[in-house]
Amino acid sequence: MPASPSSAPSANASPGNGRAFVLDAAHLSKTFESAGRRLTVVDDVTLRVAEGQTCAIVGPSGSGKTTLLGLCTGLDRPTAGHVRLCGTDLGPLDEDERAALRSRHVGFVFQTFRLIPTLTARENVVVPAELAGQGGGAARERAEDLLGQVGLAERLGHYPPQLSGGEQQRVALARAFMTEPRILFADEPTGNLDAETAGAVEDLIFDLNEQAGTALVLVTHDEALADRAARQVHLRGGRVAGGDARAARPAAAPGEAP
Numbered sequence: 001m002p003a004s005p006s007s008a009p010s011a012n013a014s015p016g017n018g019r020a021f022v023l024d025a026a027h028l029s030k031t032f033e034s035a036g037r038r039l040t041v042v043d044d045v046t047l048r049v050a051e052g053q054t055c056a057i058v059g060p061s062g063s064g065k066t067t068l069l070g071l072c073t074g075l076d077r078p079t080a081g082h083v084r085l086c087g088t089d090l091g092p093l094d095e096d097e098r099a100a101l102r103s104r105h106v107g108f109v110f111q112t113f114r115l116i117p118t119l120t121a122r123e124n125v126v127v128p129a130e131l132a133g134q135g136g137g138a139a140r141e142r143a144e145d146l147l148g149q150v151g152l153a154e155r156l157g158h159y160p161p162q163l164s165g166g167e168q169q170r171v172a173l174a175r176a177f178m179t180e181p182r183i184l185f186a187d188e189p190t191g192n193l194d195a196e197t198a199g200a201v202e203d204l205i206f207d208l209n210e211q212a213g214t215a216l217v218l219v220t221h222d223e224a225l226a227d228r229a230a231r232q233v234h235l236r237g238g239r240v241a242g243g244d245a246r247a248a249r250p251a252a253a254p255g256e257a258p
């Protein structure tokens with residue numbers, strides 16, 4: 001796939017203040033066809049996120065947020081445009097190579113937690129390390145440390161059905177940080193939680209990101225939550241609404257206040 005000027009290595013190597021882009025998605029579109037009709041749900045979206053930067057993607061239900069995350073993480077392929085994730089162009093990679101890249105560098109948190117119900121909290125947190133070939137005692141110790149950080153030191157042996165929603169999401173957060181990802185994608189991570197629990201989980205997401213220097217792409221329809229990110233990108237009908245000025249200017253300083 002020919003590289004467009006917007007994804008040229010020089011732009012990635014020097015995005016402004018010396019930090020590289022962990023996510024460089026340029027002119028992404030996704031069109032579905034069903035019953036002879038074409039529906040474009042992501043429409044020419046450019047999104048760049050620097051190391052350690054926090055970016056919220058905000059938009060109403062159906063605006064293409066989850067589809068955009070799928071494209072950015074290589075879980076789905078775009079109809080047009082291309083993605084560099086952690087310096088690697090996803091276009092030429094097959095599914096196994098994409099999975100390996102995600103396993104090394106990417107963390108996920110979902111609205112519905114997606115824990116494995118037959119594994120304990122500690123075992124769930126260890127899974128990403130095992131998938132990366134780094135299981136064993138050191139991984140179990142790190143899992144316990146992380147569960148302590150999210151306030152679940154007393155729940156290591158609990159199974160997901162024995163945990164509250166907020167506790168399950170905290171296990172999912174510990175799991176997401178297990179392999180020290182360079183970027184965390186969170187898709188409506190507090191959407192299934194009551195306000196108080198959601199606030200505690202939000203604090204943890206931003207605390208963990210700051211401590212670990214992880215970039216964060218946070219999908220939400222909650223404007224107050226989005227305001228906690230350094231940057232907000234608004235999606236309407238699959239398009240970036242109102243413009244995300246820094247996305248269009250690789251020489252600008254990502255992560256700085258507008």
Ligand SMILES: Nc1ncnc2c1ncn2[C@@H]1O[C@H](COP(=O)(O)OP(=O)(O)O)[C@@H](O)[C@H]1O
Pocket residue numbers: 032034039041059060061062063064065066067068
């Ligand atoms: N596999 C698919 N086939 C057809 N349409 C889809 C598919 N996935 C998503 N869509 C449509 O794309 C639009 C955006 O979906 P989504 O990205 O899930 O939005 P959001 O996460 O913002 O709520 C919706 O109208 C949805 O119906």
Ligand SMILES: [Mg+2]
Pocket residue numbers: 065066067187
């Ligand atoms: Mg969604």
